[in-house]
Amino acid sequence: MPHAPVTIFIIEDNALYSELLAYKLTQNPDYTVRQFSSAQACFQHLATEKPDMVTLDYSLPDGTGEQVLRQLQERLPNVPIIVISAQEDVNTAVGLLKQGAYDYFAKDAETPDRLWHSVLKVREQLALRRENQRLREQVGQKFDPKQAIIGNSQPIKELFTLIEKAARTGITVSVSGETGTGKELVAKAIHYRSVRQQQPFVAVNVTAIPRELLESELFGHEKGAFTGAVNRRIGRFEQAHGGTLFLDEIADLDLNLQAKLLRVLQERELTRVGGSKTISFDARLIVATHRNLEQEVKEGRFRQDLYYRLLGLPIVLPPLRERGTDVLLLADAFLRAFCAQNHLPPRQLSEAAKQQLLHHSFPGNVRELKAVVELAAVLAEDELIGPADLSLRNGSGGNGEIPADESLRQQIARIVQRYLDVHNGNILHVAQLLKIGKSTIYRMIQNNEVSVR
Numbered sequence: 287m288p289h290a291p292v293t294i295f296i297i298e299d300n301a302l303y304s305e306l307l308a309y310k311l312t313q314n315p316d317y318t319v320r321q322f323s324s325a326q327a328c329f330q331h332l333a334t335e336k337p338d339m340v341t342l343d344y345s346l347p348d349g350t351g352e353q354v355l356r357q358l359q360e361r362l363p364n365v366p367i368i369v370i371s372a373q374e375d376v377n378t379a380v381g382l383l384k385q386g387a388y389d390y391f392a393k394d395a396e397t398p399d400r401l402w403h404s405v406l407k408v409r410e411q412l413a414l415r416r417e418n419q420r421l422r423e424q425v426g427q428k429f430d431p432k433q434a435i436i437g438n439s440q441p442i443k444e445l446f447t448l449i450e451k452a453a454r455t456g457i458t459v460s461v462s463g464e465t466g467t468g469k470e471l472v473a474k475a476i477h478y479r480s481v482r483q484q485q486p487f488v489a490v491n492v493t494a495i496p497r498e499l500l501e502s503e504l505f506g507h508e509k510g511a512f513t514g515a516v517n518r519r520i521g522r523f524e525q526a527h528g529g530t531l532f533l534d535e536i537a538d539l540d541l542n543l544q545a546k547l548l549r550v551l552q553e554r555e556l557t558r559v560g561g562s563k564t565i566s567f568d569a570r571l572i573v574a575t576h577r578n579l580e581q582e583v584k585e586g587r588f589r590q591d592l593y594y595r596l597l598g599l600p601i602v603l604p605p606l607r608e609r610g611t612d613v614l615l616l617a618d619a620f621l622r623a624f625c626a627q628n629h630l631p632p633r634q635l636s637e638a639a640k641q642q643l644l645h646h647s648f649p650g651n652v653r654e655l656k657a658v659v660e661l662a663a664v665l666a667e668d669e670l671i672g673p674a675d676l677s678l679r680n681g682s683g684g685n686g687e688i689p690a691d692e693s694l695r696q697q698i699a700r701i702v703q704r705y706l707d708v709h710n711g712n713i714l715h716v717a718q719l720l721k722i723g724k725s726t727i728y729r730m731i732q733n734n735e736v737s738v739r
């Protein structure tokens with residue numbers, strides 16, 4: 287890890303002692319040291335420069351150690367402050383440490399050395415914090431929605447607008463869509479576009495955690511709260527403090543936990559399992575489900591009051607089969623990335639393979655498409671991927687997955703709709719491809735059986 291330069295402010299009215307500390311610290315050329323003989327002089331300087339740490343003399347002419355410490359903490363949150371005092375009083379030391387001082391030293395011959403070691407520690411923490419911030423910024427750049435979310439279709443263009451709107455405020459967002467449509471990707475995009483982007487994005491899939499552990503996973507637990515709780519554990523809500531908490535498959539939360547979640551959201555406070563202290567948190571919430579939450583409410587599986595709390599800004603992700611030629615854009619991007627990562631020569635889809643992808647129903651949506659093209663890149667004998675390389679479920683596309691209870695009329699509408707989506711609503715072209723009259727399609731539009739999106 288590179289050495290971080292450090293700026294240290296010394297607030298000390300004894301000029302000789304101040305020089306002594308400064309002399310020691312300036313032996314390291316990476317340290318910038320500023321000396322102030324009063325708290326006021328230091329406060330004035332804060333407008334032009336901020337320190338990475340401060341040493342504070344306990345008895346200054348313009349305030350007690352406690353007062354100046356508080357004023358400094360308000361102006362410099364998260365900056366370590368070491369208090370140095372001429373009197374060795376344990377109670378004062380304990381009081382200052384409780385108030386949040388980083389350390390407390392009595393003034394003696396050892397102080398400059400002790401200070402030297404403290405600066406080394408602070409410097410290490412600082413380097414870690416800077417590295418962390420750099421990595422977060424990198425991740426933030428990766429999540430430019432227009433780069434991370436591939437698609438050019440009308441619903442995806444509308445999605446970009448909604449992401450920008452959602453990112454401008456802290457409103458709760460509820461994302462719905464079939465499995466693999468990109469719900470988590472959208473949640474990340476909102477987080478990394480928002481003012482919270484430097485803070486954590488914490489994702490929890492409600493169905494992935496055993497029911498009996500979920501409460502403690504979300505809200506944490508105190509030591510001894512239940513058998514096996516050997517230590518205190520911070521829950522996901524607290525981990526996401528300052529950032530975003532993404533709760534996936536929210537419809538699968540059991541009714542008990544729904545009640546607790548509602549309380550927590552209403553009060554913006556939680557209690558760890560086995561604890562009695564209330565802890566306030568500040569996490570932006572994004573929830574997702576592949577189910578129809580409204581229907582879940584009607585059928586009594588989801589609390590109505592929680593539904594209204596969580597609805598916030600609803601974002602509905604269309605299934606891949608309704609995104610027209612986005613299928614090809616996505617396939618191309620996945621192929622390029624996969625070949626580059628695996629040092630394969632670039633591969634391309636043949637015209638026949640493209641037609642198959644365009645007319646497949648993709649019940650697993652984008653996730654399925656990704657898996658199919660990656661496997662095709664592996665299976666293909668040469669650089670051109672043909673239909674035989676595509677392992678599509680339900681045969682070679684066109685009919686896709688048809689529910690058993692669908693009438694013939696509904697099935698025809700479904701097929702016509704898919705062709706309209708893929709061919710940008712070109713009715714004439716679709717009529718020719720399907721060998722049906724274009725008036726049939728117009729009639730279906732009039733009857734609201736299909737639409738040109």
Ligand SMILES: Nc1ncnc2c1ncn2[C@@H]1O[C@H](COP(=O)(O)OP(=O)(O)OP(=O)(O)O)[C@@H](O)[C@H]1O
Nearest residue numbers: 434435436437464465466467468469470471652653
């Ligand atoms: N528009 C898109 N552009 C690029 N990649 C996408 C897009 N949509 C989804 N993906 C990719 O598809 C995969 C599935 O996406 P994601 O996990 O976000 O879906 P999901 O809807 O949250 O799935 P689930 O319902 O199973 O939780 C991921 O690898 C994701 O990066």
